[in-house]
Amino acid sequence: MTAESIVFSNFGVELIRRDGGYFLRYDSGEIVGKMVEVQISEQEANRVKLSERDAYEVILAHQRARG
């Protein structure tokens, strides 16, 4: 069982600390949605706390990286 803690929740995202890393959990936003979780850097973790727009940009960067 891996301990995790939600260190931030706003703008429709949750920032999770787990195993020394940062994970971003968010609603996929489709008509039939699902919860998505991606690992992000500390810099990105700091950015998602700033605004809805910043959180969007972090998610978008990960989606584009995945192709």
Add this chain to the structure above:
Amino acid sequence: MRTTRLLAASVSLLLLLGALGHAADSAISTHSTESAGAIPGVSQKRAPINDETRERIRAQPKGTRPDPSTYLTKTYIEQHLTQFEGGCARVMPPPTTEIIGPPGGTFIMPRLLLDELLANSGGNLRKLEDELGLKPGTLPDDCVRIDIPSCPGLRVPSGNEVGANSDWLPGGFTAGGIPEAVVDQVRPGSYTLSILFPARTQ
């Protein structure tokens, strides 16, 4: 077969809208086109966008796609959005945040159409998945519907949304022919949440 049912549901939705006194002719009947879809012999609802434009927009990276007003007429956009005047809705697992939708907003469908699809499913989760064009087992037993009466920031999707996946098509219809739009993130107090199939969660 599934698409046929979706189209039938869309037609039912439009009849309902008509019954509710919506003066404008539907976007579906007046502006969208029927064209050969990915399934041989099955027609799909599509926006009036030619193949070249559609693929050019889809090829652009998410975040750089043009505003729909640059390739759709104002009349089409207005009439498309009238389909959501009865409220909008979506389906999802139980949310973990009070705010519904990812940053930038969420895709939604007309509430009346979801009502229709649910009625057609007869309370069968697998049948609803089929109606929505989902793989069996996609929806969890405890999935919920979110009803949003006011549809804040209602707009035609640009394809720049977090929820625009690789199947996204410009013009406001899913690949399966379901009318779709986008709303801003939905705040607590602006939506109602209900379990889709309560009997499955007991």
